Every structure is written in C-alpha cells, then in structure tokens.
Amino acid sequence: MNIFPLKINNLNYSVNENTILKDIHLTCEKNTLTIIAGNNGSGKSTLLKILHGLIKVPINTVRWGDYSTSNIKINQSMVFQTPILLNRTTYDNLAYVTKKKNITEKFYVEKIIEKLNIKIISDINAKYLSGGERQKVAIAMSIIGSPKVIFMDEPTSQLDPAYKNEIENIIVDLSNNGVKIFLTSHDISQIRRIGKEIIFLDKGKLIYHDCIEKFFKDKHCDLVNNYINYG
Ligand SMILES: Nc1ncnc2c1ncn2[C@@H]1O[C@H](COP(=O)(O)OP(=O)(O)OP(=O)(O)O)[C@@H](O)[C@H]1O
Ligand SMILES: [Mg+2]
Numbered sequence: 001m002n003i004f005p006l007k008i009n010n011l012n013y014s015v016n017e018n019t020i021l022k023d024i025h026l027t028c029e030k031n032t033l034t035i036i037a038g039n040n041g042s043g044k045s046t047l048l049k050i051l052h053g054l055i056k057v058p059i060n061t062v063r064w065g066d067y068s069t070s071n072i073k074i075n076q077s078m079v080f081q082t083p084i085l086l087n088r089t090t091y092d093n094l095a096y097v098t099k100k101k102n103i104t105e106k107f108y109v110e111k112i113i114e115k116l117n118i119k120i121i122s123d124i125n126a127k128y129l130s131g132g133e134r135q136k137v138a139i140a141m142s143i144i145g146s147p148k149v150i151f152m153d154e155p156t157s158q159l160d161p162a163y164k165n166e167i168e169n170i171i172v173d174l175s176n177n178g179v180k181i182f183l184t185s186h187d188i189s190q191i192r193r194i195g196k197e198i199i200f201l202d203k204g205k206l207i208y209h210d211c212i213e214k215f216f217k218d219k220h221c222d223l224v225n226n227y228i229n230y231g
Contacts, residue, residue, distance in 0.1 A: 003064035003072055003148060003180070005029045006051075011061050013046060013204075020046050022204045028197070033175040035191050035212070036184045037227065038201035044184040045081055047201065048151045051182065052078045076149035081157075081184075083138035085126035090118060090137050093126055094144065101145035108144075116140040117166060131158040139167060143174065150174065152183040156190065168194050188231030192216065200224060 011024040021043045028034060036044045049055045051062060053069040064072050085093050094109045113122050118136050121129060126137065135158050142150050152171070156164045172194055175181050185191055191198065191212065198215045200208035202223055208215065220228070 001065075001067070001072075001075070001148070003067060003075075004031060005065065006180075007063045009061055009063070011047075011050070011057060013043075013050065013055065013057060020204050021050070021201075024206050026199065026206060026209050030197070031178060031180050032196035033171070033181045033183065033194055035195040035198045036182060036201065037186070037191065037198055039223070039227065041203075042201040043204040044201060045153050047199075048078065048153050048182060048184065052076065052151050054078070072149065075147055076151065077142040077144075077147045078151040079135075079138045079142045079153060079155045081153040083134045085129075085134060085137060087125065087127055089123050089125055090129070090140075091122045093137055094140055097141045097144045103145060112140050112144060115143075115170070117163075132160065132163070135159060136163070136167075139170075143170075147179065149180040149182070152181060154184050154186070156185070156187070164190070186227075186231055188228055191231070200227075 006028040008024050008026045011021055012019070013021040024047070036047060038044055046055065050057055051069065053073055059068050062069050086096060088096070091109060091113070094112055098108050113119055116136055116139065118140060121133050121137070126134065129137065135155060139155055142152070156167050159167060168190065171181060171183070195212040197211050198208065199206060208220070208224065216228070
C-alpha cells in the first residue's frame with residue numbers, strides 16, 4: 001500500500017464562520033519526519049485531526065496516494081495534545097488497544113511497556129497519572145500494531161529532558177523504519193534535532209513548507225524569526 005504522495009488540495013475549514021484553515025495546498029512526497037509548527041491557534045492540531053480523519057472534510061481534499069483518509073484509518077494512529085485514556089490501569093489501556101487491533105501475541109503489552117520504560121506505572125489507574133506519564137502512555141498506545149502513519153500532537157511537551165530524549169530516539173527509529181510521522185512542536189531544539197521537513201502555519205494559512213535544513217538557513221518574516229529565536 002503506497003500512501004505517497006500525500007496531497008492536500010484546497011483545504012478550507014471553518015466553524016461558525018471562524019476560518020480555522022484556509023486554502024491549504026501541499027504535497028508531501030517523501031516518507032520523512034514532518035514537523036508542523038506555528039503559534040498557538042494557528043491550526044496545527046486541527047490539521048492533524050483532519051489528516052487523522054477525526055474531522056471530516058470533502059474526500060478529495062486529502063489524498064494518500066490513491067487512497068482516502070478513511071482507507072488508511074486502520075494503518076494510522078494519533079497522540080492527542082491532551083491524551084484521552086480509559087479510567088483503567090496503564091496495562092489495561094494498552095491491552096485495550098491490542099485487543100482492538102486484534103493482536104493476540106501474549107507478551108505484546110509487556111514488550112511495549114518495556115520499550116517505553118513505563119513498568120513503574122503499569123498498574124496505576126490512568127486517572128492518577130501525571131501529565132508527563134499520561135503522554136508516555138499515549139505514545140505507547142500509538143505505536144501498538146506498527147501503524148504506517150503516526151500523528152503526534154506535541155507528544156513531548158510535558159516530558160522531562162531524559163525521557164524526552166528516549167522518546168525522540170524511539171520516534172527517529174520509527175521514522176527510519178518507514179513510519180511516516182507528523183509531529184507538532186514548539187520546541188525549536190527538538191525541531192532541529194529530529195525534523196526532516198517542516199510545515200509552518202500562521203492563522204490557518206500555510207506560510208512555509210520545505211526541508212528543515214533550508215528552513216533554518218532561509219530568511220523569514222518577523223513571525224517565523226521570533227518563533228525560531230524564542231522557541
Ligand atoms: N470546534 C471549534 N470551534 C471553534 N473554534 C475552533 C474549533 N476548533 C478549533 N478552533 C479554533 O481554531 C484555532 C486553531 O486551533 P488549533 O487547536 O488547531 O490550534 P493549534 O495551532 O494546535 O494551537 P496550540 O499551539 O495552542 O495547540 C484556534 O483559534 C481555536 O480556538
Ligand atoms: Mg494544538
């Protein structure tokens with residue numbers, strides 16, 4: 001199943017006459033790690049939710065190769081900016097996803113727990129987890145079943161530096177193994193470390209789309225310069 005190029009064609013999205021995304025056209029040719037950046041309220045999470053299929057748009061607006069967003073639903077997952085977890089233990093949250101994905105391998109959940117280094121919280125109910133721990137569980141849930149595409153909405157915003165490094169290594173590893181990652185981040189050092197391509201939004205408009213190296217060399221408007229200088 002070849003889901004590239006991803007083509008977004010004339011994407012407009014409004015709620016109650018508030019324009020949230022405007023005239024977005026873009027093509028992602030390569031299976032690299034794509035950063036989505038921009039100030040608060042610029043439309044990053046909304047764009048991810050549209051690509052994920054949670055927010056519906058006309059079918060031809062988003063094409064993955066010959067496929068529509070609903071065709072690839074089973075092959076992708078999302079880490080939400082505010083993770084939603086079941087009122088059960090970490091282990092049960094992970095087991096729930098494996099069951100939904102028909103994974104019958106007996107030790108699969110243990111493997112994920114080990115990979116994400118979250119044994120210490122595996123028996124704790126999600127309602128008691130700290131913000132960063134909830135992010136860890138959400139990231140663990142997103143990689144279950146080897147999805148082809150993972151949307152990650154500020155997945156490391158609450159993580160301590162050492163764990164952020166562990167997660168970045170996992171994300172880069174997934175990307176190097178052919179998983180397409182879309183990741184939003186306000187963390188400029190992180191964007192430099194792991195990004196390969198960047199989409200920059202301003203008030204719902206696409207104002208930059210190119211490779212990361214070029215992004216950090218190019219001349220920009222004040223808005224992007226401030227983002228780079230203070231991020
Ligand atoms: N259902 C909705 N109804 C009204 N306004 C909405 C709705 N969904 C999003 N918005 C508005 O659209 C804009 C973009 O929201 P979005 O969550 O995509 O921003 P963001 O770039 O992810 O911001 P942040 O960096 O703060 O996470 C915001 O101003 C938000 O208030
Ligand atoms: Mg957001």
